[in-house]
Amino acid sequence: MDNPDFVMIKVMNEGKKILLSGVKPTGRPHIGNYFGAMKQFVDLQDNYNCFFMLADYHAITKEQNSAELRQDTLDLAIDYLAIGLDPGKVTLFKQSSVSAHTELTWIFNCLTTMPYLMRAHAFKDAEAKNHEVSVGLFDYPLLMSADILLYDVDVVPVGADQKQHIEIARDTAEKFNRVYGEAFKLPEPLIMPDVAVVPGLDGEKMSKSYKNTIPLFVNETELKQLVMSIKTDSKTPEEPKNPEECNVFALHKLVSGADFPELKKRYVEGGIGYKESKEILFKNLNAFLAPMRERREEIAKDTDKIRKILELGGEKAKQVADKKMNKVRELVGVN
Ligand code: ADP
Ligand code: TRP
DSSP states (O other), X not given: OOOHHHHHHXXXXXXXXXXXXXXXXXXXXXXXXXXXXXXXXXXXXXXXXEEEEEOHHHHTTTOOOHHHHHHHHHHHHHHHHHTTOOTTTSEEEEGGGOTHHHHHHHHHHHHSOHHHHTTOHHHHHHHHTTOOOOHHHHHHHHHHHHHHHTTTOSEEEOOGGGHHHHHHHHHHHHHHHHHHOSOOOOOEEEOOGGGSOOBOTTSSBOOGGGTOOOBTTOOHHHHHHHHXXXXXXXXXXXXXXXXXXXXXXXXXXXXXXXXXXXXXXXXXXXXXXXXXXXXHHHHHHHHHHHHHHHHHHHHTTOHHHHHHHHHHHHXXXXXXXXXXXXXXXXXXXOO
C-alpha cells in the first residue's frame, strides 16, 4: 500500500509541472549557491512538483572521504530545511538512494561519444589546468542527465554555469528516443537572469573551488571579517565609481533593497567609500542571513528526524525512477 505521506504529496502536486535540481554535498554552501540556486527551490516549491537531490555520487568525483561525505550530506539536508524547503511539499532525497541513476548513466555512456563529452566546459577546464581527470568526472554530465531524465522533469533551476549540462541532458534524451524509442521528456533550464553569477571575495565567480566564498551559515563575527575583505580598487570616497564594476555593489544588489537607490546614487556621484559601503553590506547581509542561521541551529538538534525525511524522500523518488527505468530496460532489451 502507498505510504500516506506519498499520497499527500501526490495529491498536492497533481497537475503541476515537475522540477528537479541537485546540489553536491561538498563543503559548506555559500551565498552564490543560495542566490544562484537554493533560493529558487524555496520560491518554486508551491508551484511545481519538486524533487531536490543531494548529489552524493557527483560529490565523489571530487572528494573521497566517507566520514566527510556522510557529514556533508546530512549538513546539506539541514541547510535545505533551514532555508525553508518543506519536506511535506517536496521530495528531498539522496541520489545514492535511487540506483536507477547510476544504471541509466551506463546506458547513456554507451550512446554517447567521447568527442561529444570532451566539449563539456567542466572537462575542458580541468584539462586546461592539467588536473588529472577521472572517468567519473568525465562522465559527470551523463550522471546529471540521468538525474533529470528519470523524473520526466519540465524545468531544472540552476546557475548559468550549469546550462551546458541541461543541453547535454536534452541531447542525450533525444539520442535515446531516436535510437531506442520514446522514453524521455526534454527538460528546460530555469535561470534567474538577475543573479546569474554572484562574485566572490576576489571578484571571480564565487565558488568553493576558488576559496573566495561567503558561507551561508557563517557566524556574525566571521561574516563581518569576510565582507570587510572583499576586493575593491583604490578609489577615494569622493571619487565617482561605476557600481557595475564593484564587487561590494554586486552583493548590495542581492540584499540591500531599501538602501539600494541611495547607494547607487552615491556610487555614481561620488561620496561613498568602500569601507562604508562594506559596513552597510554587512548590516544588510547579516539581517538577511540571521533568521536562517537561527533556524538551522534548531533543525540540527534532531538528526534522526532529518534521516527519516531523507529515507522517505528516497523511497518516493525510487518509485518514480524505477517506473521509468523499467520502461528503459524494456526499450534497451535488458528486462
Ligand atoms: P561551487 O562552484 O561553489 O562548487 P556548485 O558547483 O556546487 O558550487 O554549484 C551549486 C549550485 O549553485 C549550481 O546550481 C550553481 O550554478 C550555483 N552556483 C554556484 N556558484 C554560483 C555563483 N557564484 N553564482 C550563482 N550561482 C552559483
Ligand atoms: N552539477 C550540479 C552542480 O554542480 C549538481 C547536480 C547534480 C544537478 N545533478 C543535478 C543540478 C541535476 C540539477 C539537476 O551544481
